[in-house]
Amino acid sequence: MTDAAALPGQPRGAVAGPATARAVNVLAPNPSAMTLDGTNTWLLAEPDSELAVVIDPGPLHEGHLRAVVATAEAAGRRIGLTLLTHGHPDHAEGAARFAELTGTKVRALDPALRLGDEGLGAGDVVTTGGLELRVVPTPGHTADSLSFHLPADRAVLTGDTVLGRGTTMVSHPDGGLGDYLDSLRRLHCLTTDDGVSTVLPGHGPVLDDAQGALEFYLSHRAARLDQVRAAVEAGVTEPGEVVALVYAAVDRSLWPAAELSVRAQLEYLLGG
Incomplete structure (x- = not known):
């Protein structure tokens, strides 16, 4: 997370607990400037099913892993x-231990995970207990990011x-801005073509205006890129100096993460 900018609409105040008919959030006790309230571990199941899927x-x-099982x-x-x-x-750090507790397999894009x-x-398409999940590649934050x-x-x-x-941040050099912009557009298409209205994020509250959130992300990223472009045209090209100029209003604790995004923006602009 690199920016405290407000998203459109009214995010739900509650973070943990039921979010949709099939999704319940078990909030991990790891709050920070980067993780917001903590990591959202999503427990998904069809209403009448005895089988559930856990994401992240x-x-x-x-204690958290056992709380997910208990839920x-x-x-x-x-x-x-x-x-x-x-x-x-x-x-993902708790995935191996969680697999021990539950006897489940762990599926991910990265073979190492x-x-x-x-x-x-x-x-x-993942189907478990009648639940259907469609895998959407969304690289950019990291190379292995999925939705x-x-x-x-x-x-x-x-x-x-x-x-x-x-x-969020683009975790340069693993993540890339071009990929990230493509991923945001791909998610936006889900809102226009497939009727997606709700975002269940990895951190923070549920968003009930998925289309507005994606449009905000795209416009915000474009605005930041214009600011970085202006800095480069003014001769400011060292990443730390760009951060100080472009992210001056952002909490300094987030500047290291912002620098990763700036490095990705500079690479995008300079074709590196």
Whole structure:
């Protein structure tokens, strides 16, 4: 997260708990400037199913991992599959231990994160206990970032690609701005072509105006890029100096993350 800019509409105040008919958030106890209220671990299931899917078990925190299991059990369910949006530790560090607790496989784009034979890729449809999730490649924040389209709830789970509050960073050099812009456009198409109305993010509150959120992200990124372009044209090309100029109003604790985004912006502009 690199910017505290407000998103359009009214994000829901509650972070943990039920979000849609099929999605419940179990909030990890790892709040920070980068993780907002903490990592959102999503527990998904059809209303009448005994099987659940977990997206992003979160950090290696035993109490949190057991709380996810307990939440499923309280609803009369067991966890049948674990999925990862990307490999950052606040989303994926606890996956191996969670697999031990639940006996589940872990599916991810990055082979290094998988536990089991199956990965995840563009066009895949994951079905567990009647629940259908469509895999949407959304690289940019990281090279391995994925989102998951939940058609039955007209929702998309975005990991760190779209947050519930503020904006995210492009984790240069792993992430790339060109890829990230393409991913935002891909998600925007879900709102116009597939009726997606809700964003279930990896951090922060649920967003009930998915289309507005994606349009805000695209316009905000374009505005930042124009600011960086102006800095370059004025002779300011050192990433730290660009951050100080362009992100002057942003909390200094976020400047290191902002510098990663600036490096990605400079690479994009200079064709490096």
